Amino acid sequence: xxxLNQWFGDTPAAxxxxxxxxxxxxxxxxxxxxSGDRITGTYxxxxxxxxxxxxxxxxxxxxxxxxxxxxxxxxxxxKRANHxxxxxxxxxxxxxxxxxxxxxxxxxxxxxxxxxxxxxxxxGVQAMHEFPGAQLTCKRSGDRLTIELASGTIAGQGSITLxxxxxxxxxxxxxxxxxxxxxxGGRVMPRPGLNWLVVLEAHWxxxxxxxxxxxxxxxxxxxxxxxxxxxxxxxxxxxxxxLHWCRQLLFVAxxxxxxxxxxxxxNGLSVNGRxxxxxxxxxxxxxxxxxxxxxxxxxxxxxxxxxxxANIPFPVSxxxxxxxxxxxxxxxxxxxxxxxxxxxxxxxxxxxxxxLVRFAGDEPIPGSPYHPAGFxxxxxxxxxxxxxx
Numbered sequence: 483x484x485x486l487n488q489w490f491g492d493t494p495a496a497x498x499x500x501x502x503x504x505x506x507x508x509x510x511x512x513x514x515x516x517s518g519d520r521i522t523g524t525y526x527x528x529x530x531x532x533x534x535x536x537x538x539x540x541x542x543x544x545x546x547x548x549x550x551x552x553x554x555x556x557x558x559x560x561k562r563a564n565h566x567x568x569x570x571x572x573x574x575x576x577x578x579x580x581x582x583x584x585x586x587x588x589x590x591x592x593x594x595x596x597x598x599x600x601x602x603x604x605x606g607v608q609a610m611h612e613f614p615g616a617q618l619t620c621k622r623s624g625d626r627l628t629i630e631l632a633s634g635t636i637a638g639q640g641s642i643t644l645x646x647x648x649x650x651x652x653x654x655x656x657x658x659x660x661x662x663x664x665x666x667g668g669r670v671m672p673r674p675g676l677n678w679l680v681v682l683e684a685h686w687x688x689x690x691x692x693x694x695x696x697x698x699x700x701x702x703x704x705x706x707x708x709x710x711x712x713x714x715x716x717x718x719x720x721x722x723x724x725l726h727w728c729r730q731l732l733f734v735a736x737x738x739x740x741x742x743x744x745x746x747x748x749n750g751l752s753v754n755g756r757x758x759x760x761x762x763x764x765x766x767x768x769x770x771x772x773x774x775x776x777x778x779x780x781x782x783x784x785x786x787x788x789x790x791x792a793n794i795p796f797p798v799s800x801x802x803x804x805x806x807x808x809x810x811x812x813x814x815x816x817x818x819x820x821x822x823x824x825x826x827x828x829x830x831x832x833x834x835x836x837x838l839v840r841f842a843g844d845e846p847i848p849g850s851p852y853h854p855a856g857f858x859x860x861x862x863x864x865x866x867x868x869x870x871x
Contacts, residue, residue, distance in 0.1 A: 746780025
């Protein structure tokens with residue numbers, strides 16, 4: 483079994499599916515009906531207060547919604563069979579905002595046995611526990627889901643059913659050799675207005691005489707001024723430690739800008755003489771619904787773009803050159819600030835970056851001490867970028 487499978491389990495298939503059905507969304511329960519490419523439905527606190535209608539093309543639902551005091555337009559994109567990511571723009575407003583949805587057991591849950599990430603597809607339900615040593619297996623029968631847990635000397639089993647709105651579940655849990663007890667859980671929804679900046683950094687120092695410096699510390703200081711941004715800086719020293727921190731992102735609900743920094747090569751990240759392949763890392767993060775951008779603050783990672791960045795689940799950016807350390811830092815201060823402080827979406831920030839920071843692009847600047855950085859931005863198929871809250 484590869485390290486990727488050990489940390490993330492089997493990567494869920496990108497099942498094609500209809501938008502029709504019952505969803506729990508950022509704005510309450512929603513029921514959609516689909517006839518051909520036409521969609522109609524209702525949503526709200528009780529599931530029926532507001533209306534939505536639109537049409538589907540190339541896996542994207544473009545819609546118009548109407549509420550008592552507001553109306554507007556938006557789009558949804560199915561990221562997997564039972565989860566969509568979308569944005570909406572109220573009439574008269576300048577900026578779009580996120581609108582997310584899950585159905586069935588799919589989603590992030592706070593439960594009696596800890597935080598769980600459940601992913602429901604055509605082939606069943608995959609479960610991951612926030613504690614990486616816990617092994618979970620699931621079986622669904624009708625409206626009931628059975629979960630078995632094994633973690634060293636700890637074992638248990640429970641069964642649950644969803645409430646009518648799909649926002650809570652209840653049932654019974656029994657640890658091995660113990661009496662049954664209640665098993666409760668509720669969906670974890672993003673806290674409005676909160677964003678995360680997560681910086682995963684390899685140690686730059688390769689000898690004792692090398693001076694102390696870290697890019698993540700600089701970013702932590704820069705964005706500490708913004709109360710609505712949670713900054714986390716962690717170090718990795720090999721593939722396993724990098725995947726450990728990436729796996730933690732599956733259990734965060736709010737939008738995440740992820741920066742991975744270290745020595746880069748065209749085929750991956752170089753850590754202690756070993757290459758961490760980029761493609762497997764990106765696929766493993768596909769179930770982290772909150773990741774809105776993965777930026778590689780590393781040399782050369784954008785060179786092999788056709789193979790590495792095809793059919794990506796979220797926007798990815800990086801450089802095609804052996805970019806200067808200070809040059810990349812200056813570039814990323816502006817790039818990240820546009821998203822985290824100025825509330826631009828990733829593709830908007832990427833487009834602005836090449837205008838504002840000339841050396842980030844491909845054209846040499848006469849007399850400049852900085853060579854062109856070769857910044858690149860890669861979007862998921864059919865989607866310019868995921869929403870920023």
